[in-house]
Amino acid sequence: MVRPHLEYGNVIWGPHYSLDQQKVEAVQRRATKLVPGFWELPYSERLKRLRLPSLGYRRRRGDMIQVFKFLTGQERVQSDRFFELAKGTTRGHNFKLKVPLAKSRSRQHVFSVRVIKDWNSLPSTVVSSDSVNQFKTRLDRHWENLKYEESD
Numbered sequence: 001m002v003r004p005h006l007e008y009g010n011v012i013w014g015p016h017y018s019l020d021q022q023k024v025e026a027v028q029r030r031a032t033k034l035v036p037g038f039w040e041l042p043y044s045e046r047l048k049r050l051r052l053p054s055l056g057y058r059r060r061r062g063d064m065i066q067v068f069k070f071l072t073g074q075e076r077v078q079s080d081r082f083f084e085l086a087k088g089t090t091r092g093h094n095f096k097l098k099v100p101l102a103k104s105r106s107r108q109h110v111f112s113v114r115v116i117k118d119w120n121s122l123p124s125t126v127v128s129s130d131s132v133n134q135f136k137t138r139l140d141r142h143w144e145n146l147k148y149e150e151s152d
Contacts, residue, residue, distance in 0.1 A: 002027060003055075010059045011066045016109040025055050025150065047148040057147050061139060063115045064122070068135045071095060082112040086120075093124035 006024055015021045032046040033039050047054060053061075070079040086096040097116045102108045119127075126142050129135035140147070 044148045053147045093127045096120045
């Protein structure tokens with residue numbers, strides 16, 4: 001019941017200060033301790049046993065899903081207003097994005113800038129998915145080791 005409130009609007013507003021991330025994650029951390037027999041377990045172990053990804057992982061995953069929707073035309077928005085495809089890409093996938101100039105700290109945390117490093121690091125098998133559900137499945141498989149980590 002609480003998770004939708006914690007995740008509402010993450011693509012638009014995602015906490016980028018580590019203290020804010022810790023405060024949001026603390027809500028889920030506390031909730032997992034309420035499960036009988038889980039009080040003594042480390043947080044990452046509680047997440048694994050409950051098959052509950054960390055909120056940091058869910059924020060990153062949500063960002064990647066949104067980028068996929070933008071670039072494949074599944075959102076009613078012109079993707080070229082947010083992203084520019086990199087020209088002359090010889091490594092990785094064909095949907096690599098150009099890193100825009102972002103000098104100010106506030107600009108570095110805007111959606112269209114913060115997602116580029118993660119997106120460009122994805123393999124072509126994930127990026128070239130045919131549907132959103134296929135993209136989600138492949139992304140989760142690719143990022144399996146990040147699912148239960150505590151920090152972003």
